[in-house]
Amino acid sequence: MHHPLLNLIKNKKLFTQVFKNFGSPTYAYSKKQLIRNVSAINKALKANFKKFQICYTIKANSNPHIIKTLKSEIPHLGADCSSPGEIYAAGLGGIRPNDCIFTGNYESNEDLDYAYRKNVHINLDDINSFHRLKKIGIPTEISFRLNPGFGKGAFSQVVTGGKNSKFGVPKHKIIDAYKLAKENGVKEFGIQCMTGSGVLDPNYFPKLMEEIIKNIDAIMKSVDIKFNHVSMGGGFGIPYDDNQTPLNFDKVFKGVSDTFHSFFKNKDIPELWIEPGKSVVGNTGVLLASVTGIKKSYKNFVGLDAGMETLMRPALYNAFHRVYKIGDLEAPYSEIVDFTGRICENTDRLAVERPFPSIQEGDLIAIMDAGAYGFSMSHQFCTRPKAAEILIDGEKLQLIRKRETIEDIFSKCEIH
Numbered sequence: 001m002h003h004p005l006l007n008l009i010k011n012k013k014l015f016t017q018v019f020k021n022f023g024s025p026t027y028a029y030s031k032k033q034l035i036r037n038v039s040a041i042n043k044a045l046k047a048n049f050k051k052f053q054i055c056y057t058i059k060a061n062s063n064p065h066i067i068k069t070l071k072s073e074i075p076h077l078g079a080d081c082s083s084p085g086e087i088y089a090a091g092l093g094g095i096r097p098n099d100c101i102f103t104g105n106y107e108s109n110e111d112l113d114y115a116y117r118k119n120v121h122i123n124l125d126d127i128n129s130f131h132r133l134k135k136i137g138i139p140t141e142i143s144f145r146l147n148p149g150f151g152k153g154a155f156s157q158v159v160t161g162g163k164n165s166k167f168g169v170p171k172h173k174i175i176d177a178y179k180l181a182k183e184n185g186v187k188e189f190g191i192q193c194m195t196g197s198g199v200l201d202p203n204y205f206p207k208l209m210e211e212i213i214k215n216i217d218a219i220m221k222s223v224d225i226k227f228n229h230v231s232m233g234g235g236f237g238i239p240y241d242d243n244q245t246p247l248n249f250d251k252v253f254k255g256v257s258d259t260f261h262s263f264f265k266n267k268d269i270p271e272l273w274i275e276p277g278k279s280v281v282g283n284t285g286v287l288l289a290s291v292t293g294i295k296k297s298y299k300n301f302v303g304l305d306a307g308m309e310t311l312m313r314p315a316l317y318n319a320f321h322r323v324y325k326i327g328d329l330e331a332p333y334s335e336i337v338d339f340t341g342r343i344c345e346n347t348d349r350l351a352v353e354r355p356f357p358s359i360q361e362g363d364l365i366a367i368m369d370a371g372a373y374g375f376s377m378s379h380q381f382c383t384r385p386k387a388a389e390i391l392i393d394g395e396k397l398q399l400i401r402k403r404e405t406i407e408d409i410f411s412k413c414e415i416h
């Protein structure tokens, strides 16, 4: 299937304007696509659940204007946060603390203290986290992250459930975790489970819910508690190439709902929470880069002003991102090239051995599906300032984060 922003990047005039106004590399997000994605998820949930909450995963893209744009479409939007910084970003985007879930892992006392003081929902990754939290205070409500013993993800590095995963409470300890919380005065409970990212198999999510329900059943039988919410995490994949099929959210949530509601038929029904990141922002972002140098070596290299410091995913996971020449999508492929940046690492590649049309220094390139884990994973290796971010709203171009400067990078240094 073709990329939903294909028509946008055919618009050479628009992207030339982006380049003129803001330079490159620049992350450009489509407002229309943001709204489309979050509304589709909301609609599919609404059709299958009376009580639900979308907790947008801040780590996917923490730009406050993006969060605010999502919130303007879904007024009851919540946030999934993994750090004090993400709780702060959710607040800047207008999300209330009571709509945030904080899921740490190996979090410090300061992290727990921040979450406790902000009054967000605290989701604990381990029984030991509870012992540490207890020294700070006992919240009215708590949830634990269940590691069900299996997981699934687009790459082994993003599988977060199973025996090799550092996350969550293993199922043989989950009953003890809730017992401990109850004995220590916790009054209300939730449960959370997130087993991996980038899953495109719609049948996986009902299977995951079945496993969560089995654990809920065992906990309720041994500890005599009720659950206010059940969060099945995120992990809803998106196509990164034309051969992949997008997830059908109606099918996903119909399957999840069948399992969920057949268990809770004669019981108090908890809210279903999901924590989507990639499926909300992934395909909304294009990384605009300029060709800085072309080298014919043992391979053909196209050098860009964006590299692994701008978009980590290819160097980190060998992830595939579609790359197009702005405004010239139909040009015949004339060569096979590697797209690289200006970083002094040989893993600095944004795409490897790609058939591509003829290309010159100064041409503009679009790297697709850069909206999730793009800017938020970017860094300053080789002392390269971070990219600018803009929002495209029809013909309107809105700067939502200024390009970092070299001076910004050193602004916290003290030279004695």
Ligand SMILES: Cc1ncc(COP(=O)(O)O)c(C=O)c1O
Residues within 6 Å of the ligand: 057, 060, 080, 103, 194, 196, 197, 198, 233, 234, 235, 236, 275, 276, 277, 278, 279, 372
């Ligand atoms: C706890 C938690 N929830 C949700 C997500 C969102 O995952 P995705 O972007 O795949 O939807 C993540 C991602 O790492 C996560 O760690």
